[in-house]
Amino acid sequence: MNIVLIGFMGTGKTSVAKRVAKELDFKYVDTDEEVERVVGMSVPEIFQNFGETRFRSEEAAAVKRLATEDNQVIATGGGVVLNPENLVALKANGLVISLTATPEVILERVSRRNNRPLLKVENPLGKIKELLTQRDSLYKEAHVVIDTTNRTLPDLTQEVVGVYRGYVARLEPEKLWNKYP
Numbered sequence: 001m002n003i004v005l006i007g008f009m010g011t012g013k014t015s016v017a018k019r020v021a022k023e024l025d026f027k028y029v030d031t032d033e034e035v036e037r038v039v040g041m042s043v044p045e046i047f048q049n050f051g052e053t054r055f056r057s058e059e060a061a062a063v064k065r066l067a068t069e070d071n072q073v074i075a076t077g078g079g080v081v082l083n084p085e086n087l088v089a090l091k092a093n094g095l096v097i098s099l100t101a102t103p104e105v106i107l108e109r110v111s112r113r114n115n116r117p118l119l120k121v122e123n124p125l126g127k128i129k130e131l132l133t134q135r136d137s138l139y140k141e142a143h144v145v146i147d148t149t150n151r152t153l154p155d156l157t158q159e160v161v162g163v164y165r166g167y168v169a170r171l172e173p174e175k176l177w178n179k180y181p
């Protein structure tokens with residue numbers, strides 16, 4: 001079984017996933033990194049050279065591959081929820097946790113790096129709000145939603161680990177046997 005972090009850009013998926021993986025001795029994986037590895041280009045380069053459609057199909061292929069492995073913390077790209085099949089595959093073998101933050105906090109976090117092609121627009125805050133409105137109901141399909149606004153990384157890590165332990169403890173024994181034969 002995996003722990004899967006979904007949520008908008010800048011909600012802390014990558015940072016939290018790395019720490020949770022370390023704490024639980026799970027493997028850290030990231031759908032964006034998997035796509036970059038397979039295509040041999042960075043995400044902005046893929047968008048620029050081939051467009052978003054190609055990126056989304058590579059992303060779906062990465063999700064399919066990663067979802068079949070176990071004991072991973074999977075950080076996903078913010079748009080992974082746009083394809084319903086992605087969420088089905090991730091939920092089938094994982095506890096899916098959605099991270100959220102306010103648009104202003106998201107803008108502040110993503111402004112630190114120049115690697116989000118979808119936000120390279122004149123009014124990034126407006127774009128963030130627009131995309132959040134489109135995606136909000138999709139992010140809520142997670143098993144658990146955690147607001148990361150005003151939270152520290154160690155604190156969030158402990159919360160995710162706690163949610164995971166509680167989830168595993170409630171799983172039916174047969175399911176656990178199937179997962180760890």
Ligand code: S3P
Nearest residue numbers: 008009032076077078079116117
């Ligand atoms: C995207 C989010 C990015 C990356 C791509 C598209 C999105 O991932 O997959 O730029 O559509 O929200 P992060 O959420 O890790 O920044």
